[in-house]
Amino acid sequence: MFARELCERQALPFKEVLESFEFFACVRNRIRSKSIADLCCGHGLVGILFAMFDRDVEDVCLLDKVRPPSFDLILAAAQAVAPWTEAKIRYVEAPLKRALDHLDAGTAILGVHACGAKTDQCIAHAISLRGTVALLPCCRQHRLHPAPECLKNVLGADVAIDVDRTYRMHAAGYRVRWDYISPSITEMNRVLIGRPQPQIDTTPDTPVVASASQ
DSSP states (O other), X not given: OHHHHHHHHTOSOHHHHHHHHHHHHHHGGGOOOSEEXXXXXXXXXXXXXXXXXXXXXXXXXXXXXXXXXXXXXXXXXXXXXXXXXGGGEEEEEOOGGGGGGGOOTTOEXXXXXXXXXXXXXXXXXXXXXXXOEEEEEESOOTTTSOSOHXXXXXHOHHHHHHHHHHHHHHHTTEEEEEEEOOTTTOSOOEEEEEEEOOOOOOOOOOOOOOOTTO
């Protein structure tokens, strides 16, 4: 029904609808948070899908520099079949570097085709919040990205950059999974999912000092 509503309103090109639905299906069961942030969201369809179909999600922040007209069409289509959706949604017009001003600790981060270094900023924001992160990277900056040149030469730049991102999340205490959506929808189809692991307190116990009277 939702897809039909989107088509009737001509809200988006069909390829973008398929891409958003496929990504949502891929990561939905890996995201467990009451708060979701869809960064560099554009039309915001992925975040809207979480608001519609995940009962546990209470707040969805859609963030981009400019709110496009397509967002209003998508939200109207969502409201037609899931009237509870709009109450969960807030669209924030702000640059990605200011995202943390609008998010709480533990917020899960989505980055769907956040171009180039913006994917790395999404990772940095997720680590700062200790939130799960799900990414569909694109437009990797082969020359500018700090991934080791030897890996770029041997593995290819796209794989090497995502390997570097994986190690960065791992070093921050994340368990990382690679997944994929159909290449028939997009050639840039690798999905990175990082989940923070419980942090272990390594502070040594305070030794008990016997009193002089004992």
